[in-house]
Amino acid sequence: MSKQGTTHLHIPGGFTWSSATAGIKASGRPDVAFAEARLGASAAAVFTRNRVVAAPVEVGREHLAATEGRVRAVLVNAGNANCATGKPGLKAARDTCAALGKALEAAPEFVVPSSTGIIGVALPVKKLIGAIPEVVTERSSGEGAVRAFADAILTTDTVPKIASAAIRADGEKITVLGIAKGSGMIHPNLATMLVYIFTDVDASPRELQEHLDAAVATSFNAMSVDGDTSTNDTVLLLASGTSRVKLKPGKAAKAFGEALQSVCQSLAEQIVRDGEGARHLIRLKIEQARDMDEARVIARSIANSPLVKTAWAGCDPNWGRILSSVGKSGVDVDASKVHIFFGRQQVCRKGMAHPFNEREAHKFLQQPEYEIRVQLGRGRSALTFLTCDLTADYVRINADYST
Amino acid sequence: MSKQGTTHLHIPGGFTWSSATAGIKASGRPDVAFAEARLGASAAAVFTRNRVVAAPVEVGREHLAATEGRVRAVLVNAGNANCATGKPGLKAARDTCAALGKALEAAPEFVVPSSTGIIGVALPVKKLIGAIPEVVTERSSGEGAVRAFADAILTTDTVPKIASAAIRADGEKITVLGIAKGSGMIHPNLATMLVYIFTDVDASPRELQEHLDAAVATSFNAMSVDGDTSTNDTVLLLASGTSRVKLKPGKAAKAFGEALQSVCQSLAEQIVRDGEGARHLIRLKIEQARDMDEARVIARSIANSPLVKTAWAGCDPNWGRILSSVGKSGVDVDASKVHIFFGRQQVCRKGMAHPFNEREAHKFLQQPEYEIRVQLGRGRSALTFLTCDLTADYVRINADYST
Numbered sequence: 001m002s003k004q005g006t007t008h009l010h011i012p013g014g015f016t017w018s019s020a021t022a023g024i025k026a027s028g029r030p031d032v033a034f035a036e037a038r039l040g041a042s043a044a045a046v047f048t049r050n051r052v053v054a055a056p057v058e059v060g061r062e063h064l065a066a067t068e069g070r071v072r073a074v075l076v077n078a079g080n081a082n083c084a085t086g087k088p089g090l091k092a093a094r095d096t097c098a099a100l101g102k103a104l105e106a107a108p109e110f111v112v113p114s115s116t117g118i119i120g121v122a123l124p125v126k127k128l129i130g131a132i133p134e135v136v137t138e139r140s141s142g143e144g145a146v147r148a149f150a151d152a153i154l155t156t157d158t159v160p161k162i163a164s165a166a167i168r169a170d171g172e173k174i175t176v177l178g179i180a181k182g183s184g185m186i187h188p189n190l191a192t193m194l195v196y197i198f199t200d201v202d203a204s205p206r207e208l209q210e211h212l213d214a215a216v217a218t219s220f221n222a223m224s225v226d227g228d229t230s231t232n233d234t235v236l237l238l239a240s241g242t243s244r245v246k247l248k249p250g251k252a253a254k255a256f257g258e259a260l261q262s263v264c265q266s267l268a269e270q271i272v273r274d275g276e277g278a279r280h281l282i283r284l285k286i287e288q289a290r291d292m293d294e295a296r297v298i299a300r301s302i303a304n305s306p307l308v309k310t311a312w313a314g315c316d317p318n319w320g321r322i323l324s325s326v327g328k329s330g331v332d333v334d335a336s337k338v339h340i341f342f343g344r345q346q347v348c349r350k351g352m353a354h355p356f357n358e359r360e361a362h363k364f365l366q367q368p369e370y371e372i373r374v375q376l377g378r379g380r381s382a383l384t385f386l387t388c389d390l391t392a393d394y395v396r397i398n399a400d401y402s403t
Numbered sequence: 404m405s406k407q408g409t410t411h412l413h414i415p416g417g418f419t420w421s422s423a424t425a426g427i428k429a430s431g432r433p434d435v436a437f438a439e440a441r442l443g444a445s446a447a448a449v450f451t452r453n454r455v456v457a458a459p460v461e462v463g464r465e466h467l468a469a470t471e472g473r474v475r476a477v478l479v480n481a482g483n484a485n486c487a488t489g490k491p492g493l494k495a496a497r498d499t500c501a502a503l504g505k506a507l508e509a510a511p512e513f514v515v516p517s518s519t520g521i522i523g524v525a526l527p528v529k530k531l532i533g534a535i536p537e538v539v540t541e542r543s544s545g546e547g548a549v550r551a552f553a554d555a556i557l558t559t560d561t562v563p564k565i566a567s568a569a570i571r572a573d574g575e576k577i578t579v580l581g582i583a584k585g586s587g588m589i590h591p592n593l594a595t596m597l598v599y600i601f602t603d604v605d606a607s608p609r610e611l612q613e614h615l616d617a618a619v620a621t622s623f624n625a626m627s628v629d630g631d632t633s634t635n636d637t638v639l640l641l642a643s644g645t646s647r648v649k650l651k652p653g654k655a656a657k658a659f660g661e662a663l664q665s666v667c668q669s670l671a672e673q674i675v676r677d678g679e680g681a682r683h684l685i686r687l688k689i690e691q692a693r694d695m696d697e698a699r700v701i702a703r704s705i706a707n708s709p710l711v712k713t714a715w716a717g718c719d720p721n722w723g724r725i726l727s728s729v730g731k732s733g734v735d736v737d738a739s740k741v742h743i744f745f746g747r748q749q750v751c752r753k754g755m756a757h758p759f760n761e762r763e764a765h766k767f768l769q770q771p772e773y774e775i776r777v778q779l780g781r782g783r784s785a786l787t788f789l790t791c792d793l794t795a796d797y798v799r800i801n802a803d804y805s806t
Contacts, residue, residue: 052730052738052754084726086739086755119723120756231727306709306793307801314802320522323487324634327455335455336489351455352489353523390709391802392795398710399717399794 009143010166012175012200014039014240016139019152022131024079024117024124032128033076033152034135035196036104041238043071043112044208046216048233054083055123056113057232059093063109069205071238072110074196075100075128075135076153078181081192082115082123083231092125099129103136116155116181116192116232146177153181153194156397158274163266165259169252172245175200176256178263182271192232193220195267201256202241211247211257212237219264222296223386224303225275272386277393280312283371283384290379294331299385301329302374309390317361319347326374337377343370412546413569415578415603417442417643419542422555425534427482427520427527435531436479436555437538438599439507444641446474446515447611449619451636457486458526459516460635462496466512472608474641475513477599478503478531478538479556481584484595485518485526486634495528502532506539519558519584519595519635549580556584556597559800560677566669568662572655575648578603579659581666585674595635596623598670604659605644614650614660615640622667625699626789627706628678675789680796683715686774686787693782697734702788704732705777712793720764722750729777740780746773 018034025031045064047057064071075096082089097111104111115123139145150160161180166173182193197212216235237260247253273281284303289295302308302325311318319340326333335351343364346354364370421437428434448467450460467474478499485492500514507514518526542548553563564583569576585596600615619638640663650656676684687706692698705711705728714721722743729736738754745764749757767773 050727050730051732051734051736052726084723084738084751084755086753119727120751231730306797310798310801313798316802320487323455324453324522327453327634329454331454333454335487348487348523350489352487390798392798394709395713395716395793395795395798398713399719 009146009162010164010175010177011141011143011146012177012198012240013242014041014200015198015238016141017145017149018135018138018140019148020131020134020138022077022127024077024127026079030148030152031078032131032135033149034073034139035149035198036073036139037071037238037240039240040110041071041240042203042205042208043069044205044212044237046212046235048230050231050233052084052231054081054115054232055085055089055093056082056115057234058090059097060112060114060234063097063112066109070110071112072106073100073104074112074114074236076114076116076194077128078116078153078155080115080117080121080123081119081232084120085122088122092123095125096128100132103132112236114194114232114234116153116194119231146179150179153179155181156276157181159270161267161270161274163263163270165263167255167259169245169255172243174243174245174252174256174259176259176263178267180267180271192230193271194232195220195235197235197237197260197263199237199239199256199260200241200243201239201245201247202243203239203247207247208237208239211260214257215260215264217292218261219268222299222383223268223272224300225272225278225388268386272388275388276397277391278388279368279391280389281369282312282387282389283369284387285371285373285382285384286376287373287382288376288378289381289383291381292383295381295383296385298326298329298331298333298374298376299383301325303385303387306390312365312389313391315362315365317342317347317356317358317365322372322374323348323351333376333378339375341373412549412565413567413578413580414544414546414549415580415601415643416645417444417603418601418641419544420548420552421538421541421543422551423534423537423541425480425530427480427530429482433551433555434481435534435538436552437476437542438552438601439476439542440474440641440643442643443513444474444643445606445608445611446472447608447615447640449615449638451633453634453636455487455634457484457518457635458488458492458496459485459518460637461493462500463515463517463637466500466515469512473513474515475509476503476507477515477517477639479517479519479597480531481519481556481558483518483520483524483526484522484635487523488525491525495526498528499531503535506535515639517597517635517637519556519597522634549582553582556582558584559679560584562673562677564670564673564677566666566673568666570658570662572648572658575646577646577648577655577659577662579662579666581670583670583674595633596674597635598623598638600638600640600663600666602640602642602659602663603644603646604642604648604650605646606642606650610650611640611642614663617660618664618667620695621664622671625702625786626671626675627703628675628681628791671789675791678791679800680794681791682771682794683792684772685715685790685792686772687790688774688776688785688787689779690776690785691779691781692784692786694784695786698784698786699788701729701732701734701736701777701779702786704728706788706790709793715768715792716794718765718768720745720750720759720761720768725775725777726751726754736779736781742778744776
């Protein structure tokens, strides 16, 4: 159902995309991305929970509130986060939306701005506004335009991240296309996960928000590269309605929910796999939790432990560090009920060592992707959390500094 | 007032110390440490908050409850944590206390056991009990015995950690001597901070607990190497009473509190300075917080961010990552009131970039020790939190694994 990367993409109707090079990235690579719903789209969004919020996130929230969830266009720049830039930063974001709105003959409130890149440096707003004529002229509904958008939003990512799904519901086809950037927390002052999802269902902003919240919970909120959250994190879902399939509760809603979830999970995997310096993708299954919240708390406690992450980097079957991380999570776990498995091999039983073949376990942990299961003996909730190891390369990438 | 390391130590009366080599450490270095208060001591303790708790911690808690805070002896082994060892682990800890109690003609409940080392492997209890005659015979009140105790409790620490203070109160001398181990979370499966503090004040367990809680809050609970807490962390305070200075509220209590605090802070500094792979000791001052709790939450959010810690490793004046970590702490901070200083140099003003000399800031961050101040504009509470950088060496130390 879901397709990624260089394979053929499913592209929903009602949208166009384009990109330009405004000279905001020092590398001289494309750094402005544009997406438009010419007849407008219903929108839902999830923004960062960080209390320090970048100007485009503030302005985006305002605009979605002002239009009650209607969006005409998205303008993204990479290379500068427009964060910790105060009132001038807010003005820069608003000026950009006004300029794009003018070019599209739409009110500025129908534009959602996004920025990613260095924090604390004024947004080069003239360069960004200067790129508007080009992105408007070049907009197209083709696969090349989608890929150009995906390229232009990247910062330290090593690969673009795209996933799409097409499904049949009520005899009609629904398409979901997602584009993301993010590779954990990133090179000097860069950060941020940005996700844009385009679909052709016919839905209200409220219906979309419900589906988006559910999909984010099992994808972008069930992953961690280094535990840091950014000031600019944004997930935006836009629905053009061109499929004419309405999101009524029932078969269509269920099919759409599954398609959205599969696209989000694929993008989350692509982000974790591209984690800085990461050499292993770990599917951390927390089982027998009392509820999803405690499963997530325990998953984060394990996935964000430097000791656990460095053991993974060394392919070290060190289940003691995992057990200790369960214990420090704050959840009132009874250690004598905890089981831990590396793939099929049990390594900890009732909170104690379970005899296992260490050489096999070491070999298992050398795989680029594997599953670790932690059973808590508390209830019936289960969560799969995506994470990666912490390598010396991560430190090198993030400690790199030259005056 | 406070003395450390290789300088002359202040040694309280009423105690003896010794060590032995039982063969529990693979290195063949001393691995059993013994301390005794021949006439008994009042005791207070702070144990790990990790829900996964090692057998000696459970037994130690039981014993302190049974004797209502009276202790005759402490027996520590390094090389094996006796954690995740189930009921056999509890029996091993109890058998050890019984054997030592027998040798001292005391009830087993007057013995507090401690273990540090690998998790999930059965404690070699015969080796440990076999060392008891030697430690009892060799016990002494001299400085050499104190240093032997300090050496025997080490695991991956690169240096022993000792601090002492002597003060005058009510015309009498009070002495406080602290011995610690811990260098962040440590080499395969090893972990644990152990701290033993000996004093000659005459105090009830309850009075001691109040003083200990206050001292721990500004020392061991105000530091972080990698954010991980161990299953065996223990701080034990023993008071022999031989100074005959009673801890009544007033001058003596105040003087003792300050001495205890200075010893704890010195030990905390020694632990952070010995953090695995650490090259910089950072004094993180959180100022203008509403209360100490939120100051500690924000300090931890900064000190445990891999992005902040790697920037420190690179001597990178990256204040944006610090600001972002304040934002993700969960405390409802208004970013536009936040100021950040590297030493005397302000780098962030009202949540925005403040012009600073980057070369000077880079030079400042190359120092082995420095201070970073974060002002929140919320209140009058301030906290100094000790932490260190995250280097590629940390990853190498903790990822190292050989089958």
